[in-house]
Amino acid sequence: MVIRQNSDFLFLFEAVMTNPNGDPDQENKPRMDYETSTLLVTDARRKRDCRDFLKQKGFSIFVDTLADRKVPVSQMVEHIRKQWMQDTERFHNLLAEQPLIAKAWNELVQSDSDDILALYDKVKGDKKKKQALTDFHNLFLTEIIKRSLIDIRLFGSAMAVENVSRTYTGPVQITWGYSLHPVELVKSNTITTIMNDDSSTFGKKYKVHYACVAHYGTINKFNAQRTGMNEQDREIFRKALVQGMMANQSDSKQGQTPLCYLEVVYSPAFDGYLGDLRRFLRVNSDEGRPIRSLSDLRVDFAALASVLKEMKQKGYVERVIGWIHPFADRQSLTEMPDFEPIDLWEPLTVFGGS
Secondary structure, three states: OOOOOOEEEEEEEEEEEOOOOOHHHHOEEEOOOOOOOOEEEEEHHHHHHHHHHHHOOOOOOOOOOEOOOOOOHHHHHHHHHEEEEEHHHHHHHHHHHHHHHHHHHHHHOOOOOOHHHHHHHHHOOOOOHHHHHHHHHHHHHHHHHHHHHHHHHHHHEEEOOOOOOOEEEEEEEEEEEEEEOOEOOOOOEEEEEEEOOEEEEEEOOOEEEEEEEEEEEEHHHHHHHHHHOEHHHHHHHHHHHHHHHHHHOOOOOOEEEEEEEEEEEEEOOOOOOOOOHHOEEEEEEOOOOOOHHHHHEEEOOOOHHHHHHHHHHHHEEEEEEEEEEEOHHHHHHHHOOOOOOOOOOOOOOOOOOO
16 A cells, blocks of 8 residues: 555664765765764665665665666666566556556557567657657656666656656655764774775775764655555665665674664644654763763653654654664663554565565
8 A cells, every 4th residue: 555644754873983974075084064073974875775775685776777787777767668568467457557558558559469569669769659659658667667666666766768757756755864962083094905906005994983873754645656655665664774774784884783763653634744853852971971882872752752742642643663773772762752663673575566
């Protein structure tokens, strides 16, 4: 079932002696607001982890769809189009489900032959059929891409393909993350060897001592209607957000650990959001003491718990779900709101049609 409820979510992770998101404009140093010593992590980093993990698990995604190689979007779309048109039963089932696509197809080919590819190849170069081809592509290609590629259903995309003029805003939107406290860079930078094709050079690896980083995000029911994001996709996204970070164990990302995930699922009739949930968190530490682990912090959720309780009483919130790392320092996460626990460590499997 396509999602029919808005959500807010909050994702916290720890970074210990690592570089969560290097800035290529700053010698790949960790992204920072140096005036406040706040660590920054882009939304693109989180989405990249999700996409890479989903691909590793066998899902088809928008990037690197063909044989683990980056390919032009047009080539990837052509690959998916042929897959659908070669499967006559699946193609006709789609036409039965989507009357508008069926109408556009019939106007384009004006034939009931079962050789779908041959019919398509015959008309695709016909200049007199250009408008009919565009009308068919706008409906057919965008529909099969949404059905075939889970990251399109989650994050959306502009369809920069010939004869297609659709753009979809993804239901899942993630903010830049930031540390909930001032962060210190490791002063002694490690020297590393960078291997090229025929030579090697020396560079530096920059790390932070410790950071507790929070991302905020939303899931929009109206955009889900356009991309086809369904409840299974939402479950997959939650796991990919957590497990994708654990799967990304590159040299610079060692030391990152997902800490907790909270999602506020609103009532179907409620069209709004609470907004950035991070503003309800209160973070304290011992003044003058360096922050080197979660035990050096107290992340207080009391204000968030109070707001969620009020929203529930008004009927705006249907439920709050959450996950906390099983071995996290619970004493540092205080006054957590009541939530239904979900297991985001549960193995992720490919569902049919993903």
